[in-house]
Amino acid sequence: MRISCNNLKKAYSGLHAVNGVSISAEESRITCIIGRSGAGKSTLIRLLSLLERADEGEVMYDGARVDDLKQKEILTMRRSMGMIFQLFNLFSSRNVLKNVLYPLEIAKVPKKEAVEKAMALLDTVGLADKAHNSISSLSGGQKQRVAIARALVLNPKVLFCDEATSALDPQSTKEILQLIKSIQRKLNLTVVMVTHQMEVVKSVCDYLVVMDNGRVIEEGDAQKHFANPESDILAGFLRNLMIADADMNSPDGRRIGGV
Ligand SMILES: Nc1ncnc2c1ncn2[C@@H]1O[C@H](COP(=O)(O)OP(=O)(O)O)[C@@H](O)[C@H]1O
Numbered sequence: 001m002r003i004s005c006n007n008l009k010k011a012y013s014g015l016h017a018v019n020g021v022s023i024s025a026e027e028s029r030i031t032c033i034i035g036r037s038g039a040g041k042s043t044l045i046r047l048l049s050l051l052e053r054a055d056e057g058e059v060m061y062d063g064a065r066v067d068d069l070k071q072k073e074i075l076t077m078r079r080s081m082g083m084i085f086q087l088f089n090l091f092s093s094r095n096v097l098k099n100v101l102y103p104l105e106i107a108k109v110p111k112k113e114a115v116e117k118a119m120a121l122l123d124t125v126g127l128a129d130k131a132h133n134s135i136s137s138l139s140g141g142q143k144q145r146v147a148i149a150r151a152l153v154l155n156p157k158v159l160f161c162d163e164a165t166s167a168l169d170p171q172s173t174k175e176i177l178q179l180i181k182s183i184q185r186k187l188n189l190t191v192v193m194v195t196h197q198m199e200v201v202k203s204v205c206d207y208l209v210v211m212d213n214g215r216v217i218e219e220g221d222a223q224k225h226f227a228n229p230e231s232d233i234l235a236g237f238l239r240n241l242m243i244a245d246a247d248m249n250s251p252d253g254r255r256i257g258g259v
């Protein structure tokens, strides 16, 4: 599913968090939105995923306007998308399997079918053997795997990720990104990923959007823009990444490996 928007604006008590954004996230591609803290990335992804309504502008799925739908239709529409967050947003009172079952319960899928589906997803993310564990017994990377399984259990066409790896160590970040990429290919998902981590963008991004001050300041084919950044912001992100890489390769630095 192609996700696009036209001149989106959202202000919070006079502050323009998103200030006239028009972008298009193509089907079956990974679109990354990068920018500094406060750039408006999370606000934009909330608008695109219909968690919040914009003050102005339009959101389109496959070219059809969706932001002006009735709340009930939006709830139905939201079933065709999965979402994962920095802090996982899991239910600590439910075990691993029951977290993944949750969307199926809401959708009133019969129990047996639901358990089969949830277990298949837990298998995909490599956690089938942890189905009956408590959430608190898991590492950060494992928690994000549960969140990914839960996000995908209703067969969405789109996966929205807001800083999905920002709370993880470098090794877990690498593994989660590999997982997202392999799932994206396998399921032909459209992925819209918001991050402030250049290493994330570098490893998975097809189409790059750079935001600053609520606006898009640069966008295009990721490889082209990595080779020739237009904005100071992107150039700065790339420079910091090079410095971090050099540190990791230094004699006393541990080589963690390019993500
Ligand atoms: N719910 C909200 N209420 C008030 N201000 C908000 C809210 N959400 C975001 N903002 C403000 O909007 C700006 C953009 O925030 P956000 O979209 O979270 O940026 P990013 O995700 O790029 O760090 C920030 O100045 C932030 O403080």
Ligand SMILES: [Mg+2]
Binding pocket: 041, 042, 043, 163
């Ligand atoms: Mg954010």
